[in-house]
Amino acid sequence: MTEQATEEDILLAKRIISAAERHDVPALNILLKEGSANVQNLTATVATSPLHAAIAACGKAEDEKEAGDDAVQTVETLLQNGAIWNDLNKEDETPGCIALRLGQKKIYEMMVEAGVRAEMLFARMKALGLGDDIEDSEEEEEMREEQPAAKKQKVSPQDSKAIQEVIEEQVLDDVSLDNRAYLKSQLRYKPGILLDESDNAVMMDWETQIMQRHAETLIPKPGLRTMNVGHGMGIVDTAILTHDPSEHHIIEAHPQVHQRLREQGWYDKPNVTIHEGRWQDVLPKLVQQGVVLDAIYYDTFAEDYAALKEFFVGYVVQLLARDGRFGWYNGLGADRQICYDVYTKVAEMDLHEAGFDTAWEDINVPSGLHGSDQWEGTRRPYWTIDVYRLPVNTFFK
Template structure:
């Protein structure tokens, strides 16, 4: 019976994928009542979802000719039935990647919008402490649950318990310290010509970013005599650029001990207008708020922190520290290893910034030609940048 059910599942998957590929909306509506929009045909040489198949079937957009209405309706129907916007096929492509490759602009925009909706919904659910069955299964695994032993319920723990838990987490992520900020801060850094590496061979910063950092400084600091703060010193590229604009105060927040040592060696502690705060911004900023510090420009570029950290930074602290006429900038590297992800997360950030009270303007900057696949990435764990254009954000309070 199990084999028969499996054969039925494979047959249904093939029928759903075939209907999606033909852009047969009527048949697809009926089939999706029985099966999922995320099925894959395990017998296919290149497994892909119905959404991948529907977009691939559009073919290349040539002479301005794009997907027809049936194709668009098929994509919309699959998304409405739970198709995953960033699902990967065996070619390591998302559906949006395929649309971009084929030049299908309308379909690509639909996928970007779907990604934005999904990420905003996920963020809201996370904020409310809600999750689906998959989240519950993941939590069970993290809590050490097995078939024989149920997961323990999360309860209040002592400070010693927190430290013990943190040690376990750090031990688990030592293979890639960029996954956990505290593990990264305990890791050994390596400064090499043109690059800063963590002990997991992740590129923390590279000198190809110099033009971008210089432009950030120019957009944030239009004149001398301003009070400026940068969070995350790294190789010192943006702080060096900030100094050329002659700030009255130049605050630097940096948490890694080895970077502190480099700051000392390079004489940053001795500069009369520079104030260095040793520690994580999560610990430093509440103190600055309490002191009543007001800044004309703030820049953020940390490592081993996710988007939720950036969102907390601007929604909780920039709004308290930035002068009414001040400017806030941040290194926009969200999802920069894939164009569809970069476009989605850039839009999500813009919407979250607006909700926090900021208007955002964007400036497109071409990254160095041939950066993707170049020898610059040799010796690194993975390229963190594979797209052609950097979108530089400048944020000011909504008026």
């Protein structure tokens, strides 16, 4: 709803939200011929959209009893009429967040699937060049402004061109929004944490257990040829070397990290080769040289999911040995469970299309990670959920 909304518009919005809240599908079908599934009731205390209202009205699932068919049909009707899967209400919750909080598993899965469909459709449109001229709705613009971004995947593809134009004129308030801005920024190494110029945590030592497990799953025996993209604090590279690779490549683009690599003697370590530069520039040269690797790991910063997909579709498939393994730091959407589940499924589908089988291992994050003191001095927490889903990817047999 906008400031220019008429009384008639406001009344229609309230009627749509009321029908959704009552799970009255026949009434909803009639009302949606006149109005949008994304109307907002600005006077509501919790539900600001029909989808939020419909799911909140289900109440808490008790004794394994979940919402009935009328609620499911209501959610389906709203989604079919364009309801936004990750729209935010005044409580900073998406519809899926409400379903998860209430224990409504079936409806939560519906929201995850809706998110996957939306993200896959948008990616297809972008690939076909059909999305560039489509203006975002007011709700989508507001959602992007309000929703915290996750570590390592900071910006939607549709924003990247505009941000790049701004980069040339002024310093971004948040350098994690653009990889080239990040690479020009000043980093700060502190005990247990690496911060960028905008106080984003690039890496933290709580990730050590995860990085060590990545190394274990990717490198099952000594003597393998390995590569890591994104050195940061050096946690995963240190873990990889404990598995005695015959050669280990490190691709790192930030000049300050290069300096730290020199100070810590990485350039002189046996079997280690440091490649200074962005992977987009380094990897084509390695492909041309005929480099073959048994294990590849990816953990960059200030790059979006489109970059990760380009990495495995364009380069992993060329560099990885037929029986090799590929993994990446799975931080996609980790500041919100619904987003994490959606992007995990999107990644698995894209990997399958590229010729990979994906196995997942769940790892509980440290119990004290969600305390506010853990993130003191940082711009925002990049991890707010309980379980890390570790991917191991191998080519189809």
